[in-house]
Amino acid sequence: MTILTTQKITEVWPEKFDRFRDLIYVPLDLPPPPNIDVNKFIKWVSECPNINEIIRCPDTGEKIFHFEEKGKQAWGYFPWIQVNAFHHGFSNDWIANFDKIFPEVVDYINLFPFNSLSGVTILAQKKSDIVPLHQDPDDWLGMRFYLKNEIKHDALYFTPTLKRLNRRIGTYKFDGEKVHKQDWQKYLDLKTKLYAKHPIPEHAWCLSSIRAAHGLDPIYSDEFSRITVLVQSHKNKDDASAWNQDKLYDLLDRSLQKYSDYAIWWQNPNDRLQG
Numbered sequence: 342m343t344i345l346t347t348q349k350i351t352e353v354w355p356e357k358f359d360r361f362r363d364l365i366y367v368p369l370d371l372p373p374p375p376n377i378d379v380n381k382f383i384k385w386v387s388e389c390p391n392i393n394e395i396i397r398c399p400d401t402g403e404k405i406f407h408f409e410e411k412g413k414q415a416w417g418y419f420p421w422i423q424v425n426a427f428h429h430g431f432s433n434d435w436i437a438n439f440d441k442i443f444p445e446v447v448d449y450i451n452l453f454p455f456n457s458l459s460g461v462t463i464l465a466q467k468k469s470d471i472v473p474l475h476q477d478p479d480d481w482l483g484m485r486f487y488l489k490n491e492i493k494h495d496a497l498y499f500t501p502t503l504k505r506l507n508r509r510i511g512t513y514k515f516d517g518e519k520v521h522k523q524d525w526q527k528y529l530d531l532k533t534k535l536y537a538k539h540p541i542p543e544h545a546w547c548l549s550s551i552r553a554a555h556g557l558d559p560i561y562s563d564e565f566s567r568i569t570v571l572v573q574s575h576k577n578k579d580d581a582s583a584w585n586q587d588k589l590y591d592l593l594d595r596s597l598q599k600y601s602d603y604a605i606w607w608q609n610p611n612d613r614l615q616g
């Protein structure tokens with residue numbers, strides 16, 4: 342496995358991926374994730390270092406997660422319990438023995454079509470908190486799976502952009518050191534909420550943060566009743582091949598054939614109104 346020390350988000354993918362550019366969400370044609378012992382997982386989380394406080398950019402000394410820190414300030418709270426099983430800037434190994442404790446999960450992560458892994462972030466939504474509209478700093482598509490999901494109702498929704506954008510708007514506006522919430526009404530069709538449907542409770546999926554923002558309704562079950570894993574592969578500044586493009590194309594193609602009824606696509610808002 343290649344370990345990255347710098348990363349660059351690739352929002353623009355090669356032309357052969359053009360047919361997927363309006364895709365906002367689709368379940369992935371991958372097997373169901375392995376079952377895990379949630380108590381063992383919670384114990385691992387308790388032993389996991391808070392790398393937000395540890396990682397600093399080698400060039401500037403700035404905390405790598407400064408964006409999230411500003412995000413917390415902008416939102417006033419952070420609706421997730423967030424831990425990292427792997428982070429390109431932290432070490433060249435899995436964090437807190439994740440690979441030794443959950444080898445079956447690492448095997449599963451290796452089914453994703455990356456050449457080089459840059460991060461594995463794990464999120465559990467805090468009880469009763471909403472997750473406001475936001476965009477994730479993925480490549481064109483972000484890869485996810487639910488390691489655990491006991492939430493029966495649809496909670497993840499997408500609000501599409503008004504125009505067919507090619508760049509992420511960004512969740513925040515920065516004014517020097519000040520952070521402001523994004524003026525979503527300028528960019529998003531705020532009347533529309535498109536809920537993700539799941540073929541089975543625990544499964545893999547992908548989403549776009551370019552032509553939609555997403556949010557989550559509150560859940561009232563215990564924390565860790567839904568555990569989301571983000572598989573990240575951003576290219577190194579000198580390496581354009583973080584994703585294995587052939588495998589990625591094949592996976593998206595298969596997924597859209599298998600899960601066409603679940604796929605959410607960007608549409609012109611006027612077309613959507615006309616049904």
Ligand SMILES: [Fe+2]
Nearest residue numbers: 475476477555
């Ligand atoms: Fe997100």
